Amino acid sequence: MFTSEQEFKKYLFYGIFILLFLILAFQFYNLQISKSSLYSEKSVENSVKIVTQFPVRGNIYDRDGRMIVDNRPAFSLYLIPSETTEKTIGTISELIDVHPDDIRKELRSAGRFQPVKVMRQVDIEKLTWIQENIVDLPGVEWKSEPKRHYVRRSGLAHLLGTLGEIDERELVSYPQLEPGDIVGKKAVEKTFDENMRGSKGFSFVKVDAAGRVVEQVYTKKTLRPSPGNHLYLTIDLRLQSFADSLLGDKRGALIAIDTRNGEILTLLSKPDYDVSKLSGVISSDIWDQLVNDPHHPLYDRACQSGYPPGSTYKLVAAIAALNENIIRPSRKNNCPGYFVIGNKTIRCWKPKGHGTLDLEGAIKNSCNVYFYQLGLLIGLDTWSKYSTLFHFGQKTGIELTNENPGLVPSLNYYEKVYGKGKWTKGMLANLAIGQGEVLVTPLQMVQFTLTLANRGILYTPHLGLKLVNPLNREESKFKSESVKIEGIHSQVFDVVLEGMREVVDGGTGVWAAVYGIPSAGKTGTAQNPHGEDHAWYIGFAPFENPEIAICVLVENGGSGGGVSAPIAGKYLKRYFHYQGKYDYEVEKKLWALAAAKKDSIAAAQDSLGIVHSDSTALQN
Template identity: 80%
Template sequence: MKKYVLYGTLTAIFLILALQFFNLQISQSSLYTEKSLENSVKMVTQFPVRGNIYDHDGRLIVDNRPAFSLYLIPVETTERTIQIVSDLIDIPAAEIRKELRKAGRFQPVKVMRQVDIEKLTWIQENITDLPGIEWKSEPKRHYIRDSGLAHLLGTLGEIDEHELDAYPQLEPGDIVGKKALERTFDDEIRGSKGYRFVNVDAAGRVVGQVTNNKTIRPEPGKHLYLTIDFRLQAYADSLMEGKRGALIAMNTRTGGILTLLSKPDYDVSKLSGVISSEIWDHLLNDPHHPLYDRVCQSGYPPGSTYKLVAAIAALNEGIISPYRKMNCPGYFVIGRKTVRCWKAEGHGTLDLEGAIKNSCNVYFYQLGLLIGLDAWNKYSKLFHFGQRTGIELTNENPGLVPSTSYYNRVYGEGKWTKGMLANLAIGQGEILVTPLQMTQFVSILANRGILHKPHLGYKLVDPLTGREEELPAESTKIEGIRSSVYDLILEGMREVVDGGTGGLSRLYGISSAGKTGTAQNPHGKDHAWFIGYAPFENPEIAICVLVENGGSGGGVSAPIAGAYLKKYFYYKGEYDYELERKILAAIAARRDSLKALNDSLQTLVIDSTAQN
């Protein structure tokens, strides 16, 4: 009997064990298999290489260099690791702890981007004392040519919550374009992350590759070719050095931007990696606001350049005939106010062409009153003022084109005066435009109504296949303006350069047209504007120069535009600096001989008087 008790007990207990074997290995086998896979297979993210950026002719502007980011894994890291890392990368330990708490226990938290190679080496050497630390390769931007390109290229940064919502395929810690081209073309040039799977041991060390079909190779981003000509961009940068303002040049036949410069700018390489708070504070507190893209982010009063809009409105609406003459005594009285022309002694009697050539304020005050606000507003809108150009930049300012309802809203119905309207006709008052809008405007004029949308992207090239993909350019026609109106306006603009206010923009051997502007503003000296295009007969380039508080448009901006255009044609092999030098020398010689003649005549007169 006793032995059966023992046999029975033994059998019963072993049966229980066998049942548990069955339970774990047969019934719940898949559960535990899955858990075992979670244990030992780790997904490793492979960051893609961001596409390079080239100029139109293939000059490399931006590429990438290897860099490493430092991560901590909350569950594995220790207080000691946090302390050491905190000392090493100069971030308070409390801040790191906060970041770690926010993340999941097993999710690596990026604590530092672009770690120095010395620091990384030190970490690698001491890795056994630093549980929970890891690093990942994450290419960083490397700027080969950056003269004057900061605003254009824009910066990169870690993805924020809004962007995470917009791009569900991205993850916290990913690097995305934050501004300008890096932002606009982010989808194309970012590439896509790859994933590979590795076996890790219990200490998290990689012990081997897993070959499974879930491996995804990272796809490099496409290379972006710009319409920019880097030589011209760099030249423009040198022309605008030390000034505040913008210089934009555009191919009138395509809308492709050749140069897009905003000054002052900043060292883009310092803002596209890890931004030191010192540099950031310095940029933010700079009274010249170098972070501001003057090309399209701020609106300026256009000054006299805008007289062209009033002139077109008046002609096209048939309000005046092209031969309508008005008198400029140097001042004009509106209601109880007297406003002055820029030329104190007055321009005398002028027709429209003369008024454009000499940029007569008094003529356009009168013209403004004749046109009326609604027609003025209509033509402003027709030339796309008050709306974004849609260029591939961020935070574009639409500018402001006031209308009757705007004035009624701001000042109250009937409370605003005709003086305001007169002011608008000369590009002063509430109207705000961006230099980019002015460039687009002058290009439309040069094309006699055809608008090629300004753009920076020229083509995308797949780095793996080499396949090229031209970026589409959009064109529209501004309808309803008579050809004869363009004839007259363009002729006026030609005269501006040829002996008018824009004489200093003049090219020798190539005809051009333009308009100066000297915009009063509440911030100090006048803003100096120049818009123009060349060649006059067969336009191919439009230009706009703005120098903030620079003084007169004809004196400050026109020569810059002239120098730029010369360089443009010179690079094309169409401009001859030698010829220019000869012509100028001849003119100087003639002036000298005239002066000598004059002097000798004077002497003659004095002599004869003395003899008397």
């Protein structure tokens, strides 16, 4: 058997074994020495899992610290794909009313051990049932997640906005967030999302291959979640609720703003909806109901829709005419109750006519004929220029989503729509009284009123007052931004503001008057193609050293002076009442006394020992 051939075979076997040994040894070297760190990382990734800890979203308060929104615990339901059985899927899908195929699809798209959120804000009854039957439901897990709780909700829906699960577009703009995270979807919740959101914490746990937690792991990367900042709004909750009760079932908006800094005290749009029903899991019934409501409660009338401003916009024409020296304030004009332009006759709102009026009188009585003529004198370019100068046709920059810029038609606009030279002078006359193509939002109107009250200084309307860090109570205030409207002569303001004062003092806006506090305003009754006129009122008070500007719009409400001015008046009284400058009782006594004695208010004041004020508003 021992031949040299056999020796050869032996060495051939040796050779093959040595070769195989080297190949295997080399691969071990490759894995364990060359790529060791790579695989070490992978093995850590395998067994150490990040547990996300959700931050508590900041609360929302009003300007005086009254709580509007805070958070309550809610539970979300998760399934772990590696453990979930068909039976679990069946039971859960029945329980939460989701098709089992949808659950399967979600489970497939996730990692084997990655819990998949199948439902947010599970009913406590359902959760209890799951907890009792957990033995038969392998793979089911629940985690606590804070949920918005609305302490007060009347009249706040449009302002607060809603929360919802992040969508793909938002994921692109917030790269630090993950699918399933909750973000603000509308209004304040969206604008201040980054401030209120807080940041997630991460803890690390060691898990086995089945995803079961074996132990806590402490690393340098362990991070506690940091809660979001509390947001203090400029809103005065008492006034907001009061405004809500004033508008009641009416459709419209009420905005009040501090003229000294642009802080919005009230921002109300009616009708609205129960915000708690739209934040969280939205039931399709409620959603359908809201979407199909003929009054469009989801629509924010304060800033989302443009309306014809009606007579309130005569102020722009007046300023333009005066500032461009087109007329003198003393220019008199006779109003016979109608105005003939070309072959058309347009009527003033007062059929008998206002007689002879100067500019102040025309503002006070809101004479259409006077302003038709003024419109023709000014011309479209100048009208557009002054409209734009007062920031019409552009967004105010308030911290709300979906703000409408309105529309200030220019020469270009008309030539585009009607063709070169095809538009008529009648259209221009119409613009001067705030009809026609011009569209404004109530928010723009209140901003305009504020600018007038400040004689050209515009504060950007804003809702954010301050942010408070819940951990160290550190505050960061939002700054008021202002611009000066350049190039308006002081005398121009004198005339226009005096006209506005007279509107309240015996003019169309008497019902907006507040006893003891002289104010200024302008009514508007805007014709529109949707039925009854829109009722406008804008105003500010006190006349000297203004504090507050207000805009009331009642959609299809009728006359501005008859519908909106009284609402403004009641609101202003309440405002000054809170300021300690107005007393309901005193006014009541005065009226009673005046009625009993058939005497003048001034006499009644004297008998009550009240210092005689400048205002004669109540006498009208």
